Amino acid sequence: MISYTPIGYVHSPFQQTVGMPIQAVAARGVPGRIELAPEYHAGLQDIEEFEYLILLYHLHRIEGASLTVTPFLDHQSHGIFATRSPKRPNPIGLSVVRLLKVEGLILHIEDVDVLDGTPLIDITDVTHRLRKN
Amino acid sequence: MISYTPIGYVHSPFQQTVGMPIQAVAARGVPGRIELAPEYHAGLQDIEEFEYLILLYHLHRIEGASLTVTPFLDHQSHGIFATRSPKRPNPIGLSVVRLLKVEGLILHIEDVDVLDGTPLIDITDVTHRLRKN
Numbered sequence: 001m002i003s004y005t006p007i008g009y010v011h012s013p014f015q016q017t018v019g020m021p022i023q024a025v026a027a028r029g030v031p032g033r034i035e036l037a038p039e040y041h042a043g044l045q046d047i048e049e050f051e052y053l054i055l056l057y058h059l060h061r062i063e064g065a066s067l068t069v070t071p072f073l074d075h076q077s078h079g080i081f082a083t084r085s086p087k088r089p090n091p092i093g094l095s096v097v098r099l100l101k102v103e104g105l106i107l108h109i110e111d112v113d114v115l116d117g118t119p120l121i122d123i124t125d126v127t128h129r130l131r132k133n
Numbered sequence: 134m135i136s137y138t139p140i141g142y143v144h145s146p147f148q149q150t151v152g153m154p155i156q157a158v159a160a161r162g163v164p165g166r167i168e169l170a171p172e173y174h175a176g177l178q179d180i181e182e183f184e185y186l187i188l189l190y191h192l193h194r195i196e197g198a199s200l201t202v203t204p205f206l207d208h209q210s211h212g213i214f215a216t217r218s219p220k221r222p223n224p225i226g227l228s229v230v231r232l233l234k235v236e237g238l239i240l241h242i243e244d245v246d247v248l249d250g251t252p253l254i255d256i257t258d259v260t261h262r263l264r265k266n
Binding site: 001005007040049050053054056067077080081082084090 | 134135136137138139140173174175176177178179180182183186187189191200201210211212213214215216217221222223225227252254255256257258
């Protein structure tokens with residue numbers, strides 16, 4: 001068993017999954033913010049140098065996993081690991097968001113496709129982590 | 134508190150952190166394999182369509198977090214969220230690996246930069262998850 005503690009919460013215009021962008025392109029320009037817990041403040045040093053951030057977060061409203069799913073606009077089922085469906089064995093989400101501004105513990109972000117109140121597990125930078133692409 | 138269960142383990146040539154590739158480019162061509170737990174087998178359906186996979190895994194040998202770190206070949210400290218240092222508040226790792234072949238529960242992979250025996254939390258596809266890039 002692996003245990004993590006939220007480092008903060010993501011706020012977005014989405015109060016429920018109905019109406020949320022299913023494809024990331026539909027989240028372009030959607031504003032939101034991260035409210036980091038005060039004890040992690042020092043971890044933000046130099047984060048403003050990055051235009052994009054990778055967020056890892058807990059899909060807290062997902063109940064039950066499904067090993068095969070039929071994605072939106074698809075007609076065939078696929079294994080969960082070949083999809084971005086949230087009904088994952090470990091309900092962890094990954095999004096790339098644009099970082100607009102840092103104000104103390106608040107990170108103003110854009111391209112947000114997560115529910116309001118989503119517990120944040122980690123923030124990491126796109127360039128370092130995905131420089132292989 | 135957020136709890137996850139390993140879906141399998143990553144195997145690599147690296148038995149200890151000493152000598153491991155620090156930068157992902159140094160992991161190019163390093164072979165490894167994922168051994169998925171049998172109960173998740175159905176989740177692999179169609180995974181072979183992807184050339185690259187994103188692995189999320191638990192950094193099980195990391196002890197203690199540090200909110201500021203001085204990365205390899207750097208001379209200045211940075212906030213942990215602006216780096217890929219493993220000493221994260223939630224020790225979760227993200228790697229992009231090349232998928233070579235699937236044999237039952239075994240995924241043969243390349244470009245592996247994780248320790249042998251690393252608990253795997255999730256597998257997801259690069260194209261779906263990072264199509265914004």
